[in-house]
Amino acid sequence: MTRPNIIFIVADDLGYADLGCYGGRDADFGPVSPVLDSLAKNGLKLTQGYANSPVCSPTRFALATARYQYRLRGAAEEPINSKTRGTPLGAKLGLPPEIPTVASLLKKAGYRTALIGKWHLGYPPHFGPLRSGYEEYFGPMSGGVDYFTHLSSAGQHDLWVGEEEHHDEGYLTDLLSQRSVDFVNRMSAGEAPFFLSLHYTAPHWPWETRDDRETAEQLGAGITHLAGGNIHQYRRMIHHMDEGIGWIVEALRSNGQLDNTLIVFTSDNGGERFSDSWPLVGGKMDLTEGGIRVPWIAHWPAVIDAGRSSSQQCMSMDWSATVLDAAGVAADPGHPLDGISILPVLQGEGAEFSRPLYWRMLYxxxxxxxxxxxxxxxxxxxxxxxxxxxxERERANLATQEPERLQRMRADWEAWNASMPAIANDASYSLVYTLKNMPAR
Structure with missing residues (x-):
């Protein structure tokens, strides 16, 4: 088979049950995610898939490298934020260009590569998408920006083309979708397969739909938007993203590329303030299920039969390994993967398998x-x-009923943790909101 095109879509802070295909309720305007629901209906939906971390940038390290994020200093549960830009700390925190990435390995194998959307893995001149395997880049470098003004939480303009700041008018979700359509159209005119990482900022704060330009002007740099937002805006933000994915699917179809394009969709971590994670408990920053279990959808008509569902347990880095496997690209022997390819599960040729999944959080x-x-x-x-x-709601603690199992699993975790670099002594974490802003989940 011809090597597939690959489009890897990551939503930002999307809850496990925010999509209709994962049990999400309709909004007042109708279905929230009809395009993604259709991709799931005509592809594969996983019900036991996880993010590598319950917070943004660590998961992105794992997605980029197909390895546990804990192996790199910049991902040691210390979120990279806009305030580190241009500082000595910012020169330390990021994805080192010498580390092999999925993008760099695919590029070396002849793929055309682009990242459109959120990077959140360090700032130029020390770090950046163009230094880690991507030929093209458009999007914000930090963890969150306003959808209209494109200001970061530090009040700095944060929209880039390559390594140059770029001013563009428009609603960011739509700009990312439109750029992706353009990339698909351009790449379809060539002979080489392409790899597009599409990292939306939706539905991350600030809580702005296409109709909320006035809100953006009022917020300025106060984009954490602690006093704003509601479930109705939140669902519309997801719907705008879903519409944009529909534009990309149509571009693939019109260019004759849809059948042999692997589309993967997920979230970087569990949901935040307005998300729905039923029946799970917790959210972003938590290692309870609501903070780490996320949607995973795969659509690849040439390979994946329609209407499939799987309970295969997996995490973000496994999907990065799967992408390399699907492209027929080997890992760098000096940086063996922690992720395990689940390509046989996608192909329907392999049985589901169990493997241990580990997490740790300084917080x-x-x-x-x-x-x-x-x-x-x-x-x-x-x-x-x-x-x-x-x-699934993690309410019935069986620790006293199963002491031997508890001891065994504790020992397994400790052995794994000893195999990872220790969290740096000067590591820290940042909380956007506390009990002062919102009651406990």
Whole structure:
């Protein structure tokens, strides 16, 4: 088979049940995500897929490298934010250009590569998409920007083409979608396969739909928007993203590229203030299921039969390994992958398999391990053991009923943690909001 084109779409802070195909409720205007629902209906939907982290940039390190993010200093649970731009700390925190990435490996193998959307892996001149395998880049470098003014939370303009700041009028979600359509059209005229990383900022704050330009002018640099937003705006933001994905699907179809294009959709972590994660508990920053279990949709008509659902357990870095496998590209032997390809599951030729999934967070001293239907969790020194097959909401702590299993899983986590670089002594984390701003979830 001809090597596939690959479009890897990442939403920002999307909850597990925000999409209709994952049980999300309709909005007042109708279905929230009809395009993504259709991709799931005509492809593969995974119900036990996870993000590598419950916070933005660490997951993006894992997606870029197909390795645990903990292996790199910049991803050590220390979110890179706009205030590190141009500082000595900012010169340390980022994805080192010498580290092989999915994009650099695909580029070396003849793929045309582009990142359109959020980077969040460090600032030029030390870091940047063009230094890590992408030939083209359009989007914000920081973790969040206003949808209209394109200002970061530090009040700096943050929209780039390559490594040059670029001023463009328009609603950011639409700009990213339109740029992606243009990329598909241009690449379809050539012979080489293409790899597009499309990293939307939606539905991340600030809470702005296409109709909220006036809100943007009022906010200025106050884009965390703690006093604004509502579920209706939030769902429309998702819908705008869904519409843009529809434009891209139509561009693929009109160029005769849809059948042999692998489209993957996910979120970088669990949802934030207005998200829906039912029946899961928790959200962004938490290692409870609502903070790390996310949608995973794969659409590839030439390979994936329509209407499939899988309970294969996986995390972000596994999908990066899967992309390389689908393209027939080997990993760099000096940087062996932690991710495990699930291409046989996509192809319908391989049985689902169990593998351990590990997490750690400096915030609240969190640690987690999932093996099969069991999950070990520690938060602020308190230990929990859950059977997720019976208790997805993590309410029934079985630690005292299963002491041997608890001890075994704790030891497994500690052995894994010892194999990873320690969290740096000067590492920190940032919280956008606390109990002062919003009651506990």
């Amino acid at each position: 609240r001293g969190q640690r987690a391990l999932r093996v099969g239907e069991w999950k070990y969790l520690q938060v602020e020194g308190n230990e929990y053991l859950f059977n997720l097959a019976r208790d």
